Amino acid sequence: MSRAPGPVRRGAATVTLLLALLLTAGCDAGGADGGGPPAASGPADVPGEIVLASGRDVTGKGGIRQQLIAEWNRQQEAKGASFRARLVELPGSADQQRSQLLGALQSGSAEYDVVNLDVTWVPEFAAAGLVQPLPDQLVDSDVIKSVAATARWGGKVYAVPFNSDVGLLFYRRDYLTSAGVTNPDLGKGAGWPVVQQLIGVLDSARNKLPAAYAKGWTSQLDASYEGLTVNGIEAFASAAQGFALTDEEGRYAGSAAQLQAGLDELRNRTQAAYTLADAAHSDEADTLTDFAGGRTAFLRHWPYAYRTLHQSLSEQQLGVAPLPGKAVLGGQNLAVARGSQRTGAALELVRFLTRKESERCLLDAGFAATRLSAYEDNGLTCDVAKPAGQATASPTGERTDRMPRDAHGRPAYARATLLPALENAVQRPRTPLYGAFSQTFTGQLARLQGDAPPSDADLAKDLDTELRKALP
Incomplete structure (x- = not known):
């Protein structure tokens, strides 16, 4: 899969190098806690496109995952950074997607930097050395305890919970x-x-x-x-x-x-x-x-x-x-591919996609969020603007998606039904x-x-x- 590198400026390249060095230092500290090599260690990132491979977004074409990535790209452009992200949606069932990702990462035939793994795949991809150990602090106490447990294998963090699921x-x-x-x-x-x-x-x-x-x-x-x-x-x-x-x-x-x-x-x-x-x-x-x-x-x-x-x-x-x-x-977790040439930038993308505000965006769109704050912090809101033609409210402010919501804009069932179900799931x-x-x-x-x-x-x-x- 070819990549389209973004424009490279001398100042942006310097900032990128400094960022990579800072990430390396920060992740060394986290790696000591996690017991494994940090994801951001090694040479500076190669400027260009970060490719995130994922299954279908159940919120539809141009759904919330794509909107979050578009917002990250907007922020990168505003900072003059030399990275952009692109979402690749894999076809087929979950089993078929797993086979595609395994084949691509094992052979290096597809240059994925970030992969969105079903929670059941994390041990397999970690044990096979296809994804990198990550800093422990990426999965903090705000992540629902049962969900956080899906991020580890062998005592190390290999993936960060993105969106969850429960029967x-x-x-x-x-x-x-x-x-x-x-x-x-x-x-x-x-x-x-x-x-x-x-x-x-x-x-x-x-x-x-x-x-x-x-x-x-x-x-x-x-x-x-x-x-x-x-x-x-x-x-x-x-x-x-x-x-x-x-x-x-x-x-x-x-x-x-x-x-x-x-x-x-x-x-x-x-x-x-x-x-x-x-x-x-x-x-x-x-x-x-x-x-x-x-x-x-x-x-x-x-x-x-x-x-x-x-x-x-x-x-x-x-x-x-x-x-x-x-x-x-159920759910999916974001992992950084072992062969990525943009490990530092990929890690920053993962941080953005799994931060509190992004999790609130996922909850509002119909996913199960992975963070407690998305359900419990009434002051937390989604800060990603909806693209033209996909607004969730009419010009008068009346919502048009018909999903019942509470006084704070969350799905009406989120706090009383969905959160306890996630906390008690097996x-x-x-x-x-x-x-x-x-x-x-x-x-x-x-x-x-x-x-x-x-x-x-x-x-x-x-x-x-x-x-x-x-x-x-």
Whole structure:
């Protein structure tokens, strides 16, 4: 991939060299704490373009990620700096994006300086030496504790949390109201039996619901990608307190007995009596379509669905609550590629994209922010101007995106529902062999969807055997 170097001035080059030296000194101090070589050590940066590779921005074309990068470029231009940043969005599913990034960084075929990694990929990219250790202070106490844990591997920081994610339960208020339920008990602590009971009420009142209604709930249960892994981990973690499939070094730490309890929970959640049949081959987009179209009353999905669904459903129609039991933590973290020739400038870009104001911008746009201040500091605002034609408010000041907001402009559910969900979320297994784990895990769970599914005991025994092979 070619780069288009920006204009180089003698003064700007001098400032750049001084900045690199300062970053080197500052990062040496941070590197001592982190136990690894600092990201900004080495020769001065080569002036030019910083390329950030990422998956699709769920806030749409020209979305908030691109807006943040445009703001950084504007500030660099105002300072006369010789760096600009460019966002490259990788096509395909998350699994395909991971393969593209691995191939590009291992071969050096694509000159990426910053990579936006799914939280499950950090151990793999770190262990393979594809990304650089970073200063510890980049992940400070303002970062939500559960989210901050995704940044480390082997005692070192390798990535900085950019935007987070967590499983949530969306539901149709209007359907429940039609069935006579005006105050559903879906707050913190509500278990899956509560949801099943409400689905039973809806089924009993089917004649009062729209003709489109088919079954109680849907989720991403397609075994051909990460969806079934996420749902499986949520069920397994809900079935056993403190459940973990791997230890701190990424080795398998489960047992057949634990797996059997998790399989029982997953089987209970996905009973045909409650679950839309299409869920078995549905991904995020499919389930959003089914839920928005009225085919189901409950939906397990990620935070960005809050904004998306509110474009077609009103507050009287749409509700959101914590996911029953345990919810899986998702999200993406920014890492600096090992082969970058602009390490210092790349690090400054990461600092900008993950600062407090940027996190507030991400929250306002529909992402889950990674910093506590984005949720709790009422004086914190997004300082990035929206591009022409993409304003979130009309000339009279009335918002046009239809997403409910609180008195301080945050999404209305952010502080009371989203933040606690993030704080209480569980991680998927942290291992450099995550790809092998996920493939093995979903491959075995997919047998539950067959014509002759095995018993929980038999499947647990097989799953235990296969995971020991995948995670030696």
